[in-house]
Amino acid sequence: MTTIAVNGPAPYEVVIDQGLDARIAEHAKATGADKVMVVHQPSIAAPAAQLAKHLQAEGLQVVVEEVPDAEAGKRVATPIMLWDRLGEENFSRTDAIVGLGGGAVTDMAGFVAATWMRGIKVIQVPTTLLAMVDAAVGGKTGINTAAGKNLVGAFHEPSAVFIDLERLRTLPADEIIAGSAEIIKTGFIHDPVIIERYEQDPAACLDPDGFLPELIARSVAVKAKVVGEDLKEAGLRETLNYGHTFGHAVELRENYSWRHGKAVAVGLMFIAHLSHARGLIDASLVAQHERILHSIGLPTTYEPGHFDELYQAMTRDKKNRHGTIRFVALTGVGSTTRLEGPSIDELRAAYDAISQ
Structure with missing residues (x-):
C-alpha cells in the first residue's frame, strides 16, 4: 500500500x-x-x-x-x-x-x-x-x-x-492509453524519472504488472506536492495545465467526443512547437514529446482547417488574464515557465506544425 x-x-x-x-x-x-x-x-x-x-x-x-x-x-x-x-x-x-x-x-x-x-x-x-x-x-x-x-x-x-x-x-486498453497523457504531462513538468520510464519501455508503462503502478504513484505525488502548495491556482498549480489550453479547445470543437487524454496529447505537441518557435526549448525536446506520445499510441497531430474555431476557444481559457492568452511552457524537462500573449501568426504556425 x-x-x-x-x-x-x-x-x-x-x-x-x-x-x-x-x-x-x-x-x-x-x-x-x-x-x-x-x-x-x-x-x-x-x-x-x-x-x-x-x-x-x-x-x-x-x-x-x-x-x-x-x-x-x-x-x-x-x-x-x-x-x-x-x-x-x-x-x-x-x-x-x-x-x-x-x-x-x-x-x-x-x-x-x-x-x-x-x-x-x-x-x-x-x-x-x-x-x-x-x-x-x-x-x-x-x-x-x-x-x-x-x-x-x-x-x-x-x-x-x-x-x-x-x-x-x-479497463480497456484505450482508457489506459488516454489516461497516460496526464502521467506524461507530470513527467515533463516535474518528474524526469517518468519520462525515463517511457523511453525505457513504453509497453511496461501501460502494464498493471509493469511500470504503471509506479507511474501512478509518481504522478499523484507530483500533483499532491503542487496542490498542497497552491490549491487555488495562484501560480505553481498552473503548471498542471501543461498541454491543456489547446487540448481543451480540441475537446470543445469535438463536442467532447474526444477522450480528454488524447486531446491533451495533441495539446502537448502544440505547445512544444510554440515553445520551440519562441526559443524556449530545442528541437530534440519537441521530438521527445512526439516519440513518447507515439510510442504508446497517443495522437500527435490534429486535422487542418480549424484554426479560427480553436483560436476562439483558446481565448476563453481559464488561465487567460486581461484578454491575453497564457500557456504553460517548458524550458527543459522538469522546468516550466509562462508563455504569454503569442501572436496569431505564432499560434497559427504551431497549429500548422501539428496539422495533417
Whole structure:
C-alpha cells in the first residue's frame, strides 16, 4: 500500500492499494456521516452496488445514483438531478458523497458536494487511469457549459481519495492509453524519472504488472506536492495545465467526443512547437514529446482547417488574464515557465506544425 499526503487548508490522504471497498466504508463512517450518496456511471453499476453493501455494513444509509457516462454526465442537468435527490433524502451538512467513476464523475460529484448546503464531504474513488492521476486529486470540481469545459466549478478538497489498482485490470486498453497523457504531462513538468520510464519501455508503462503502478504513484505525488502548495491556482498549480489550453479547445470543437487524454496529447505537441518557435526549448525536446506520445499510441497531430474555431476557444481559457492568452511552457524537462500573449501568426504556425 502507498499513502500520499496532500497538504493544504484541508489535508487528506491518497491511498493506493488493492481491494479498498471495506476501507472506503470505514473512512466514510469515520467522517461522522449518517448518509452517503454513491454517484456512478452506468458501466460500473455492479461495483457501485458492491461498495454500497460495504457502506451499509458500517451502519450507513446509502443512496445510489447513476449519472450519464463521460462528459454527458457533466451537463447542468446532472447536478440539478442530484441536488433534488439529496433534498428528497434529507442529506445534511454532516453527510457525504462518494464519486465512483471516471474523471467526469469525480469532477461532478465534487461540484455537487461543494454546493450542497455550501459544502459537504466528498470521497473520491476513481476507476479510470485519468481520474486516478488527475481529476480525483486536488479538489478541482466542475461542470461544462456551451462556452467551454469546467468553466463552472469550485475548489472543494475531498476527505480522502482511494485508488484501487485492481480496477486497472478491467479497463480497456484505450482508457489506459488516454489516461497516460496526464502521467506524461507530470513527467515533463516535474518528474524526469517518468519520462525515463517511457523511453525505457513504453509497453511496461501501460502494464498493471509493469511500470504503471509506479507511474501512478509518481504522478499523484507530483500533483499532491503542487496542490498542497497552491490549491487555488495562484501560480505553481498552473503548471498542471501543461498541454491543456489547446487540448481543451480540441475537446470543445469535438463536442467532447474526444477522450480528454488524447486531446491533451495533441495539446502537448502544440505547445512544444510554440515553445520551440519562441526559443524556449530545442528541437530534440519537441521530438521527445512526439516519440513518447507515439510510442504508446497517443495522437500527435490534429486535422487542418480549424484554426479560427480553436483560436476562439483558446481565448476563453481559464488561465487567460486581461484578454491575453497564457500557456504553460517548458524550458527543459522538469522546468516550466509562462508563455504569454503569442501572436496569431505564432499560434497559427504551431497549429500548422501539428496539422495533417
